Amino acid sequence: MYFRLDGTTFWVLFLQIHHSLKKLFIIFLQLSNFDFMKRLLLVCFSTLLMTTLFSQLYIPIDTANFQFRKDKSKKYLEESKLFITKLKADYKGSDKSYIKTEYEKSQKEFNEEILHGDYLFDIRFDHFVDSIVARLREDNPMIPADLRFFISKNLSLNASSMGDNTFVINLGTFYYLDNEDEFATIISHEIGHFILKHQILSLQRHFKIDKVDSKKQLGKIKSDRYSRGAKALERFKAIMYSEGTINRKKEQEADSLGYTLFRNSKFHKADYLNSFILMAEYDSIKPEGLDLPIYHKIFTLPDLKFKEEWMKCEDFTGYDYSKYKPKLNSDSMKSHPENEERIARLKHLFPELSDSGEITKPGTAFIELQRIAKNELVPSLDFNEDYGGGVYLCLLNIQRDSTDNYHKQWLGHFFQKIYDARKSYTLNRYLDRVEPKDQSKSYQQFLNFMWNLNMMELKKIADYYSKKGS
Numbered sequence: 001m002y003f004r005l006d007g008t009t010f011w012v013l014f015l016q017i018h019h020s021l022k023k024l025f026i027i028f029l030q031l032s033n034f035d036f037m038k039r040l041l042l043v044c045f046s047t048l049l050m051t052t053l054f055s056q057l058y059i060p061i062d063t064a065n066f067q068f069r070k071d072k073s074k075k076y077l078e079e080s081k082l083f084i085t086k087l088k089a090d091y092k093g094s095d096k097s098y099i100k101t102e103y104e105k106s107q108k109e110f111n112e113e114i115l116h117g118d119y120l121f122d123i124r125f126d127h128f129v130d131s132i133v134a135r136l137r138e139d140n141p142m143i144p145a146d147l148r149f150f151i152s153k154n155l156s157l158n159a160s161s162m163g164d165n166t167f168v169i170n171l172g173t174f175y176y177l178d179n180e181d182e183f184a185t186i187i188s189h190e191i192g193h194f195i196l197k198h199q200i201l202s203l204q205r206h207f208k209i210d211k212v213d214s215k216k217q218l219g220k221i222k223s224d225r226y227s228r229g230a231k232a233l234e235r236f237k238a239i240m241y242s243e244g245t246i247n248r249k250k251e252q253e254a255d256s257l258g259y260t261l262f263r264n265s266k267f268h269k270a271d272y273l274n275s276f277i278l279m280a281e282y283d284s285i286k287p288e289g290l291d292l293p294i295y296h297k298i299f300t301l302p303d304l305k306f307k308e309e310w311m312k313c314e315d316f317t318g319y320d321y322s323k324y325k326p327k328l329n330s331d332s333m334k335s336h337p338e339n340e341e342r343i344a345r346l347k348h349l350f351p352e353l354s355d356s357g358e359i360t361k362p363g364t365a366f367i368e369l370q371r372i373a374k375n376e377l378v379p380s381l382d383f384n385e386d387y388g389g390g391v392y393l394c395l396l397n398i399q400r401d402s403t404d405n406y407h408k409q410w411l412g413h414f415f416q417k418i419y420d421a422r423k424s425y426t427l428n429r430y431l432d433r434v435e436p437k438d439q440s441k442s443y444q445q446f447l448n449f450m451w452n453l454n455m456m457e458l459k460k461i462a463d464y465y466s467k468k469g470s
């Protein structure tokens with residue numbers, strides 16, 4: 001895409017801009033006869049200008065490099081083969097070939113997701129995750145050294161363990177959690193599942209269940225838009241999480257072992273409990289709404305007059321709005337439904353958690369990753385072709401900060417996509433219909449507005465914001 005520069009192009013451009021600004025600045029200084037204080041002021045001013053310029057110019061993490069993903073995929077497949085070999089040596093039962101086949105299928109799908117670009121590969125995230133895992137391992141020798149972590153572009157607060165030493169952490173985790181210690185909670189919990197071999201146990205149990213019956217059941221599991229084409233992986237996950245009471249017991253076991261690992265490494269206990277509270281909140285979280293003035297502000301353009309009729313809504317007065325589920329959080333932690341119950345149980349088992357003190361302040365590394373995660377939300381929506389969601393998120397960000405050019409640039413891009421879709425009669429695919437039962441009032445107003453715009457208006461908005469950003 002036009003502003004998705006690769007690293008080299010970015011630095012060349014940056015140096016060019018930086019160089020020419022510096023040159024101008026020197027000429028300016030030579031021409032003027034400034035005293036020292038004035039020069040100092042000028043230096044401060046230009047530094048401020050540069051900082052403002054470049055803080056707005058966020059460059060999305062580049063996942064367009066196919067060769068890079070191919071290398072990652074190759075490494076993944078090699079390591080996965082090792083796991084299968086080890087599995088064949090370790091397990092003797094009649095379920096051995098079933099477990100092997102299920103893992104092979106899920107690994108094949110996971111690999112396709114890597115190639116497709118569903119995961120973020122970024123050294124800053126890798127270093128951070130490695131440092132947390134290294135700290136856990138230092139005090140918990142039972143944690144193996146060869147664990148591998150992937151950052152998924154999924155926006156929800158969630159993580160998972162595949163049981164073959166592969167772990168997936170959603171990008172949303174960095175966005176919704178407060179600090180390193182809360183992040184360590186999620187990792188400890190998933191490592192807990194892994195050490196307790198919960199995934200293998202699930203497969204062994206599943207082997208015994210009538211295959212015809214389970215096939216029917218699993219066929220119903222839909223893959224969501226964040227893991228397109230990953231049917232087998234979804235099936236695999238479904239096996240892991242479709243077992244009700246047994247699953248609940250496993251969650252509790254992973255919570256307890258997770259806390260022990262966490263405590264051994266001297267992470268802060270207040271943050272352990274708080275991540276559960278955040279997960280509980282996450283399931284019921286209400287998105288901030290768009291205020292009406294923002295529509296006037298953003299959509300009154302030099303060659304486009306704002307029309308009140310754009311804001312007209314379909315009449316759904318009979319609906320109970322308190323029961324909506326926010327759209328951006330549609331992929332909630334289905335495997336973790338009883339967060340309140342889990343919190344109570346943890347407090348009972350570990351009384352020190354009841355009086356655990358203040359939440360830790362985040363370190364600079366976590367703050368930086370949180371900033372990246374926040375900026376990566378829009379590229380993720382674009383990647384998942386959720387253009388309506390993209391426009392909504394851009395508007396929320398611009399409402400918060402009207403100088404946010406990064407999101408204005410994306411707004412132009414998403415409007416162009418909406419325009420293209422409207423032109424080819426495929427807008428239904430990219431923009432939700434109004435569904436009062438499932439959507440917040442603000443989101444319904446937004447959808448009404450979007451559906452009310454005509455082709456010419458969509459085009460004008462797309463053109464205006466695309467140019468403004470570039």
Ligand SMILES: [Zn+2]
Nearest residue numbers: 189193251254
């Ligand atoms: Zn779990």
